[in-house]
Amino acid sequence: MNVNVEEKLFQNRYKVDHGRPHINIIDPVVCTSECKTQQCTSVCPANCYKAEGNGSISLITDGCLECGTCRIICDDFKNVAWEYPRGGYGILFKFG
Amino acid sequence: MEKFDAIVVGAGPSGNAAAYTLAKAGLSVIQIERGEYPGSKNVQGAILYSDALEKIIPEFRDEAPLERHIIEQRMWVLDDDSYIGTNYRSDAFNKAPYNRYTILRAQFDKWFSEKVSQAGALVICETTVTDLIMDGNRVVGVRTDRENGDLFADVVILADGVNSLLAKKAGFHPELNPGDVALAVKEILFLPQETLESRFNVKEGEGVVIEMIGKITQGMMGTGFLYTNNESITIGVGCMLSDFKETRMSPYLLLEKMKAHPAIAPMIEGGEMKEYTAHLIPEGGLKAMPQIYGDGWMIVGDSGMFVNAVHREGSNLAMTTGRLAAETVISLKAAGKEMTSPNLSVYRAKLDDSFVMKDLIKYKDMPGVFHANRQFFTTYPELVNKAAHTMLTVDGVDKKTKEREIFKSFTRSRSLAGLVGDAYKMWRALR
Numbered sequence: 001m002n003v004n005v006e007e008k009l010f011q012n013r014y015k016v017d018h019g020r021p022h023i024n025i026i027d028p029v030v031c032t033s034e035c036k037t038q039q040c041t042s043v044c045p046a047n048c049y050k051a052e053g054n055g056s057i058s059l060i061t062d063g064c065l066e067c068g069t070c071r072i073i074c075d076d077f078k079n080v081a082w083e084y085p086r087g088g089y090g091i092l093f094k095f096g
Numbered sequence: 097m098e099k100f101d102a103i104v105v106g107a108g109p110s111g112n113a114a115a116y117t118l119a120k121a122g123l124s125v126i127q128i129e130r131g132e133y134p135g136s137k138n139v140q141g142a143i144l145y146s147d148a149l150e151k152i153i154p155e156f157r158d159e160a161p162l163e164r165h166i167i168e169q170r171m172w173v174l175d176d177d178s179y180i181g182t183n184y185r186s187d188a189f190n191k192a193p194y195n196r197y198t199i200l201r202a203q204f205d206k207w208f209s210e211k212v213s214q215a216g217a218l219v220i221c222e223t224t225v226t227d228l229i230m231d232g233n234r235v236v237g238v239r240t241d242r243e244n245g246d247l248f249a250d251v252v253i254l255a256d257g258v259n260s261l262l263a264k265k266a267g268f269h270p271e272l273n274p275g276d277v278a279l280a281v282k283e284i285l286f287l288p289q290e291t292l293e294s295r296f297n298v299k300e301g302e303g304v305v306i307e308m309i310g311k312i313t314q315g316m317m318g319t320g321f322l323y324t325n326n327e328s329i330t331i332g333v334g335c336m337l338s339d340f341k342e343t344r345m346s347p348y349l350l351l352e353k354m355k356a357h358p359a360i361a362p363m364i365e366g367g368e369m370k371e372y373t374a375h376l377i378p379e380g381g382l383k384a385m386p387q388i389y390g391d392g393w394m395i396v397g398d399s400g401m402f403v404n405a406v407h408r409e410g411s412n413l414a415m416t417t418g419r420l421a422a423e424t425v426i427s428l429k430a431a432g433k434e435m436t437s438p439n440l441s442v443y444r445a446k447l448d449d450s451f452v453m454k455d456l457i458k459y460k461d462m463p464g465v466f467h468a469n470r471q472f473f474t475t476y477p478e479l480v481n482k483a484a485h486t487m488l489t490v491d492g493v494d495k496k497t498k499e500r501e502i503f504k505s506f507t508r509s510r511s512l513a514g515l516v517g518d519a520y521k522m523w524r525a526l527r
Contacts (some may be wrong), residue, residue, distance in 0.1 A: 002351045008283070008372035013131070043337075044345040045281050045374035065374040066137065068259040069279050072272050073341040073377075084130055084261065087242050088222030091138045095284050095328075095371050096201030 005047045009063040017089040023048075023070065024081045031057040035077055042072045066091050073077040100249040102239055102425055104217075105225045105262060107134035109411045110397025111255030112208040113152050113418030119217035120427045126247060127217050130224040135205030138257075139375035140411060141323055141330060143305065144199045149414035152419055153211060157193060161203040164323040165194035168296075172359070174310035174320075175481035177342045178360045190302065198303050198323045198330070202283075228252065228266045228393070235266070235392035239348070251435040252393045253421055255414075258376045260315050260386060260399035268395070269386030274338040275467060276380025276403070278318060281347040282332025285367025295363060296324055307408065310477030312354040314345060317466050317473055320354050321408070322363065324449025327366055331355065334377060336467070347374065379405035382460040388447075389440040394421045404455050406462050406526075413452050443522040465525040471518065475509050 025031060031079065032055045046063040049070065071082040074081040084090070104115040115127040143166070149156050168185035189195060213219050229237040229246060237248035237475035256262055258277065265457060289300075291426040296304045308320035318335030333347075333354050338346065355364060378384070378401040385401045388394065396402070397414035404413060425435065433439050436475040447453045464466050483502040487495070508516060 001352060001356070003346070003348060003349050005348045005372075008348060008369070011370055011372060037344065038339075039341050039344050042346050043279070045279065045339045045347045047346075049347075060314065062440075065372075067279065067374040068376050069274075069337060069340070069374070071259075072274050072277060072337055075271070075274060078271075082261075083226075084224050087130050087224040088132050090137075091141060092132050093202045093373060094201075096135055096138050096140065096142070096205070096373065 005045075006063070009046055012063075012065075013092045013094055014062065015089050016062050016094060017085055020086065021059070022083050022085040022090065023059065023061050023064065024051055025057065025059055026079045026081050028056060029078045030077050035079070040080075041074050044070050064091065098248075100126045100247065101251070102126075103128065103247055103249040103252045104255055105238060105252065106255035106257060106397075107131070107209050107212070107221075108205060108255060108257060108397060109136050109208070110402075110414035110418035111253070112205065113415040114253045114255060114396055114422045115212045115217045115219070116152060116208070116215050117419050117422035118425060119212060119215035120215075123421075123426065123429060125217035126249070127212060127219045128223050128225050128238065128247075129209075129219065129221045131221060133206055133221055134209035134219070135202040138201045138205050139373045140201045140306065141321055141332065141408075142199050142201050142204075142411070143408070144197045144204065144322065145409065145412040146193065146195055146197070148415040149446055150193075152415060160207050161199070162198060163198040164298070164301055165189070166196045166305050167200065167298065167302045168304045170304065170306040172306060172308045172310070173477045173480055174312050174357065174359070175478050176311050177358050178481045178485065179308075179310070180480050180484045187421070197328055198305075198325050200325060203383065225256070225262060228262055230266070233391050235390070238262075251425055251440075253418075253425075253491050254393060254395045254399050255397050255418060257397050258378050258398040259278050260395070263386065263395060263399060268393070272376075272378070273375060273380065273384065274341050275336060275515065276378065276384040276401070276463070277337050278334040278338055278377045278379045279337050279347055280332050280334030280377055281351050281372070281374045282330055283351065283373075284325075284328050284330050284371045285369050286328045287367050291366070292324060292327065292329065309473065311419070311474070312350075313358060314350060314353075314475055315470060315474050316340065316342070316343060316345065317470065319408075322360070328370075331364060332359075336379070337376070338467075348372075350401065377405070377410065378403050379463060381463050382456040384464070385456070389437060389443050391437045392435050394440060394443055396421045398447065402452060402456075404459065406459050407455070409455075414478070416450060416452055417447065420450065423526065450468050459525070461525040465521050468522060469518065471510060472522075479506055
């Protein structure tokens, strides 16, 4: 089964804080060379983390649902710096 | 510099319960919410349990945006293409005052927050609290992302949700363990009201809840759910983060597969998806509960692990902890006492006396038992479904032989000692 999560996220309302991502990978080298499992690339419910061909991971937080999963499942390396977006920015649930 | 009696961080059920109770008692309260409006950052299934809210706002039924009152609860145990289950439906649940309702949190929280404002609290939205302001070991205020955004109060009530970054930054509790939180994803699917009501065999205002366990979680420790709202269905699935991490299963793929289950697909057919959400649920129970008060601070709701995972209860624990925290502050104020850790320990005593701690204590071993015994999510759902299939297929085989076959299938999968052991483990964990 193939699921396009972007289609799901398209239904959501966001106020993106351009140029100020609220989540950052602390040391990209750790993802590339030390983390063998890269679970963030499959477990993030908004698919914000993508495995690139060269073994690195790219992160785009625009569709983030602000759940906290990526920070907690990176417990082996603690390589995710996770803050809430600035007040008023980020996901804006219509129904919740 | 203005100083408040209390600062409440967050405008979910626990924060609103606390702010409302404090403001109604005449205390000066400021509540900070990072969303555009209260509710815009909040996610829940969602079932509202009347009792907890009734103790705060007795007349809530006349005003709050409620969807359907629940008259029927279904429990399904699913195999790949079947389910076996129980239903409980009662007309007693159809007589006011109703016991529980489905709600849409974005709307409900907005209403609750209006009540907080009317009670006299100052509610500030679009503002993120970035740090607690400390004086030694004592919390004296909060720093926000607004210019000159420092605020001071006698006590800070942390109602900042499951991630509770503030309590972590301040060192009040460590980072959440992946084995203590579940990740749930859900969608809201809109259907014409008549379609929904005929599909679920209910009349206007009446609702159905379906809780599911079994193959839909693909061997992970978790559950699925389906709730009926006025003109929509909420459908979702949640599993422990430790299992997601290990299996590297995609949560939205899990949800899509569940939606395609032959017993589920017809119920949601034609539903128009209007929102997709994800949220963490603190399910570690008593053993994962952090310190919940200290000098100048208290923790309420999800940030304190106040969830009864076995019974799918959370918002009622949230509102009750918020109310009891507020009542603690009110009585200390009235007695002219300071918000020190020993004085605030009254909060813990109040919780111990309530259903909150009694239930958390009762189920303290459940998370551990489920973590260590995956057969409850895999083998047993399969076995009971196959047993039902065997008994209900009329094929010329006599019933005694069928019974023997079913018994053999159980002992083959789990052994007799395994079956007895499982029953004992469940009994011990649930008693």
